[in-house]
Amino acid sequence: MVLNSWKADLPADLVAKVEKVDEKIKDHLQLIDEQVMYNQQRLLSLFRKHRVAEEDLVGSTGYGFDDMGREKLEAIFADYFKAEDALVRPQLISGTHAIATAFYGVLRPNDTLYYMTGMPYDTIQQVIGIVGDNPKTLHEYDINFDYTPLKENGKVDYDSVKEKLTTDDSIKVVAIQRSRGYATRESFVVDEVREMIEFVKEYAPNAIIFIDNCYGEFSETTEPSFYGADLMAGSLFKNAGAGIAKGGAFLVGRKDLIAQAAAQLYAPGLGKAEGPTWGYQRDFYQGVFMAPHTTGEAIKGAIYTAALLEELGMDVSPKWDAPRTDLVQTVTFGKPEPMIKFCAAIQHNSPMNAFVDPVPSYMDGYEDQVIMASGSFTEGSTIELSSDGPLRPPYCLYIQGGLSYAHVKLAVTAAANEAFYKENK
Template sequence: MNWFDELPTKIQTAVKIAEQKIQPYLAVIDRQTENNQAKVLKAFHDQQVAETHLFGSTGYGNNDEGREVLDAVYAQVFGAPAALVRPQFVSGTHTLAVGLYGCLKPGQKLLYLTGKPYDTMQEVIGLTGDGTGSLKEYGVTFDYVSLTDQGQIDYEQVAQKLATFAPDVVAIQRSRGYDPRPSLRISEIQKLITFVKQRCQALVFVDNCYGEFSEEIEPTQVGADLIAGSLFKNAGAGLATTGGYLAGREDLIERSAIFLTAPGIGRHEGATGTNLRWMIEGFFLAPQATGNAIKGAIFAAALLEELGFEVTPRFDEPRTDLIQTVILGSAEKMIQFAKAIQKYSPIDSFVEPVASAMDGYEDQIVMAAGTFVQGSTIELSADGPLRPPYAIYLQGGLTYAHAKIAVAHACADLLKI
């Protein structure tokens, strides 16, 4: 008996229908993956990546050629003047924080154009928590522009805020985070950046988490001054065990490096230890891993929609990140879905997720993440805050086959409620 035969008849029928619907869209992702892979391969060739670059450094990390080559590969692939790729970045939130400190000076102003920032960034800014070490304590004034009722950029309000608030830095969050609103495609980010630069001199900072290789160009190629992301996500392909990256203007990269290390050190020190091999190989595999994850999300959207659940984006809508939102309507269904994803994970499959408080979040979070790298969201995971509309956020999947198997079984478990 194969895995498919274990499913209830209703799920088997829905899977077959979903598979038929999505074939043309999977083919589009395959072509996109090939183009992104070619771009990465060219950068490896142009920067002459060698076996000696895989071994890393110790101590101060002086003269680490592998670290410098990896920076150059990222910069070329992302169409940026410079990049900073380091294992010393402990998370996406940390990487974003370092980038913002690199862009901002005391007394300056930060404006988010995509609504209230993601939960963990609110403590960085000083909206929640006790404010220690936050941008607010640093003297940065913050404001944001709410999205429209349809989750779109409110250009009228953006224009008004640019004129009255006069920000020094504007920030764009590409992915939806824990919000049902649509993620921003590169074409929309380009339109927004052009809109801003026609009206003021503010720097444009883009939170690129979950977005790398989900389209064929990145925000730095359409005018972003600095972008940031985590190696736990797309760019690490499940191989990088820690780290993050910044890419953008040379001066902003240097200022950010100073905040990561210290004045006088900047980019020139920081041992890579045993991490370089996995960071370099992970970036080479990142287009394929991202393509697999997106294909898994397309399948999940089609299957869950076939079973009557509200999903966003729908299976036939364009994608710009990994995240698939499923509106389940109750905390009970969220927890059940998370349990099923955990059960069909390669690691800790015997563990049951329990909703609990988590640092950086205001609501209890339920999280399924049976991943090889702790917290890796390029690997298959499902999580969300227990608050209306009770949406679970599905992302990742190193292989398309794993995503199909796990999601189909999760749907079967939902039918039991």
């Protein structure tokens, strides 16, 4: 049958597994479609409310004064995330940059940045100054860092967190990392984050609650900012840009905290009033409008990936039928060789640089060698299908993104064939 020609060269056993997976996951995919519809309706209503027009897409140059399109876009972000204000700028080049901008904006010497969700991931460790030998770290500015390890089950150790919050008066910012980063623990669903926020408000009511929301936007029908988070960061070349935005990041939260972050990003006295948007505005608007749909496609791809690789005997997290709160799907290989081979197979089934073999190497911001497949149209775009991971035990590959469910399904199935079947012939 022509419609199934993509399966023609696959082993019969793999085809049978794909068909079994298709039947098993179909109801879960329908639930994701319903979630997409809800989030899309909310965004559409905000575009109408703020009277977005063609002239808002033009962008500004020079200082960027009186950029009405920028102001409307930030109002849409603030409204969608139920926050007082937003900073949505091309000058924020990544999620890590947005997070660093927030920290430098609100923290002062002798303040403590405290992570209640365990040690943050590699690039944030570099910002803090606990790894690497970089200038301008938080440590260099006498800003303290502390964290509470998660329990063995990957959940928050509330007893230890309570002790920290009630005995350390220097804690200025309590940080919550929603996604797993390069850890093996589960990402935290929004209901779990809400519980964390409520806990901090009870025991440290004056602390600023910061959410690292990267990979999480539009993955559920609610966001952590709905429940009283003070400041939250995300990237525009992850979920919120839908593969259309070529860069940029955002912060949403309390108006006074956004003002401090803007002063850090630009200069005191300038703040949000400046910041040209050049030719980015059309991509930013279209990207966020498409974000619910594209995020849904990526999540459906992650569900399929988990289900198929489980059928092949792999250790995956989350399981295919577990609640989804971000784009990240992990596969544990236990040793480096099969991890590298599977990552290469993803690269070979990408639209860009499919002829390239990824090689483990050291990257800025990471302590270990990293293997990465990313045949994306935008460099580093993790809303597009990619896979990566540090070469360290337990040798987990982090598969994420996908502009369309169809591409994820084609690529992951072909990668499974290349990694699990061809080697046995």
